Amino acid sequence: MNIEEIRKILRTNEGKLMFAGLVILVTLSVIAIFAPYIIPYDPSKTTPDILQPPSLKHLFGTDNLGRDLLSRIIYGSRISISTALLGALVSLPLGVLLGEISGYLGGKIDKALSMIMDSIYAFPSLILAISVATILGAGILNTALAVSTVFVPTYFRVTRGHVLSIKSKEFVEAARLMGASKVSILLKDIFPNTIASIFAIFSVNTAWGILIEAGLSFLGLGIPPPHPSWGTDIRIGRLYYLSGYWWIITFPGLAILLASLGFTFFGQGIQRILSPERR
Amino acid sequence: MSSKSSGLLFYIVSRILLIIPMLLILLTLIFIILRVLPGDPVYFIVSPQAGEHIIEQTRHELGLDRPIWEQYVSYLMGVFRGDLGKSYITKDNVWSIIGRHLPITIELATCGLFVAAFLGISFGTFAAYKSKSWFGVFNTILSTIAYTMPVFWFGMILQILFAIQFRVLPATGILDTSLSITRITGLPALDALITGNMRAFVDHVARLILPSITLGFFISGNINRMTHSNVLKALNEDYVRAARARGIKERVILFKYALKNSLIPVITLLGMNFARMLSGSVLTETVFSIPGMGSLLVNSIFRRDYPLVQGIIVVYALLISIVTLIIDIIYAYIDPRIRL
């Protein structure tokens, strides 16, 4: 891919949205990484200034314990995003491996695996995550694991599709004729070719992970309270937002929306660029 | 004519047969999550400090002391016999508890579906028609926001706006405490109509508006995008150009040629979105205090009512399988290429 091609992509609407997604992601990463240095207040320090509306002193207002919401949201980006990233990452090897095996071997194994994956995919993701979270209990790692179960089929699908489409291509055929083992063909020839698509799915899944984490935490099944997470902040705000304290849920929600929008625009942009229609 | 309908019948039967493995896989998945994953369901009900005796007794009551495969078989048998056990808290039959909550979720999901279809199809079609204008880009952003947005947060924002700020709609609940609806079908709106209880009907419908918009907007994202891109694609089809060359009116081309052809895949999408709708309904019901399946699930988790939790998830699996089947059949019915 050269400069000219990238320019051309950026001129399309999808390209622009992808770029916007990238900008959001970079900004969020910087905020998350440097959170301790940019927060105006200690995110978990309670003060007597409870339920203050947004002002110059507290840009996003304060919560029921007088904690600065802006600082909580900045700090919360660390937990919300890393939980989602972890969830999207943990499921990746399993999904990719099964997808490669299924697509490469074909036959009955492929049929059975596809059926299982389709069934899991058809099941409501949040409810699946709720079930896992219920059994594993609340906690950051458990939340990430709960989130990850729903992603296995997405990696499976894209990998399997890719494997099927390139399996017949010449270089794989050549490698096979030269006596390469199945495992080495899978790892050396097929995996690199699917990496870009998997990366796109990874990005979209992270967006989805942010939403599931937020949903779990909102229901009280995700990140437990002392840690600032966007979903947990909204859960805390539940008792107050109908009494006129609108800011207490509005800003954490906007943060969730922005983060998942960033990952989605970015991931979908890559998917579009890679799509065969485009090539 | 008869060969046509027997073809359709054959199709339906083959679909039903295909649904059975799907259901079995889902039930097995649920079993694995609830019984095989680390974490002992007993501690779900009694605290680890409760004492050896009580723990063992509970384990026995739940049948958790039997070998795992025996538990699996009796679990499956139970599901297919229609026996989901008894609530650990109220001792009621799990089916009958679910029977009280399921219709409410069905009502919400149906309303949400209508909102979603209306928003998604109208915005998507218009955006495709005006794809060269700003509206095309705007719609792409809007539809992406719709499905990357935290549903519960959107519901809360609507409550703040319409219940607190403008005071035009109630914020929570499905019926004013001063009213009641006699239960016949379980669907509150329908029951209120049947019994001629207009005051309750109006109150109930008013309370359904915000949750339906919440759920509907969330689901509309996918439908919108798919309609948008399909109509766009259809408008570039040769048959559209040929129709234009015959002087067919633009309006007819947009609806009868482009949209109608695009709707067939959108209907499949509705089926795939049913799962998202159930996920969304758990959160929507929680925000709006609607006593449906989602609220029931969340409450029974906090009350640590293990048999009820398992029963609810199993019912979700049944629902998914049934809806998948129905969508397949509708699909076959409307597409002349499959109908044969």
Next chain:
Amino acid sequence: MKLLDIKNLRVYYFSEEGVVKAVDGVSLSLNKGETLGVVGESGCGKSTLGLSVLRLVPYPGKMVSGKIFYNGIDLLSLSDEEVRKLRGKEIAMIFQNPDVSLNPIMNIKEHLVEAILTHEEIDEREAVEKTEEILGKVGIPKNRINDYPHQFSGGMKQRIMIALALLLNPKLIIADEPTSSLDVLIQAKTLELLRNLKEEYGLSLILITHDFGVVFEESDRIAVMYAGHIIEIAKNTELYDKPLHPYTQALIKAVPTVTPEEQKLNYILGMPPSLLTPPKGCRFYARCKYAREICKFKEPKTATVGREHIVKCHLY
């Protein structure tokens, strides 16, 4: 009077890669009752020319300049609605690929009845009668009227497209490669059907094709197109006996007369120029046997040689 008169038409596609000058200064006219063949290699702008007459050039194409008169009416000055009323009713078009030219979810009757009711105020029963009559003429049995497009063969679908084109007795039909997606036997039958119906209905026909054999078989006059230009127009026999433009001469040699091998031998070397950056001089320069210095820099004017024989070449 001339039925159709195209004057110095330019149609450009403003694509992401740049401006594609698909039709670049074309003048052409059509007499009543005549069949005019438009022939040229793939990509030279034939379809674009045909679509312009119906004002159906797709985005990002635009008619940049020129005029199109139909029966004396300036088509480019009409409103969208006025043009729509002409489409199908006065001027009809038949496209290359019948497999994708019918709406897959509408049956044949719906297609025809819809077209009739769009343009004529008659009741549905009459429309159905008319539909059955026209389908009879193109040889589609009455009992298949409720069938869907996927239930017909390619040849049958093209006959249905012909029925749709003839349905409202238009005066002009533009047929854009109507047979090139059909196999040879059906090609001949379809062309024969079209020829007979043209006589019966007293139509004028513009037949667009890349097949010189077909064009000599079917047309009264022939226009040869090359890279967005019309480089030669003449009566059928005149063009065959006395081709003036080096490109036409080469093409006529390339018509498969004996064996495919011979055709290959005679084929013109090289490719037509890109329409994104057409050469400044004659567009055929790079492939021309007779190319001279002037051909490289100066675009040839159109010259009239003899009676109604027009050629665009520095040799004349």
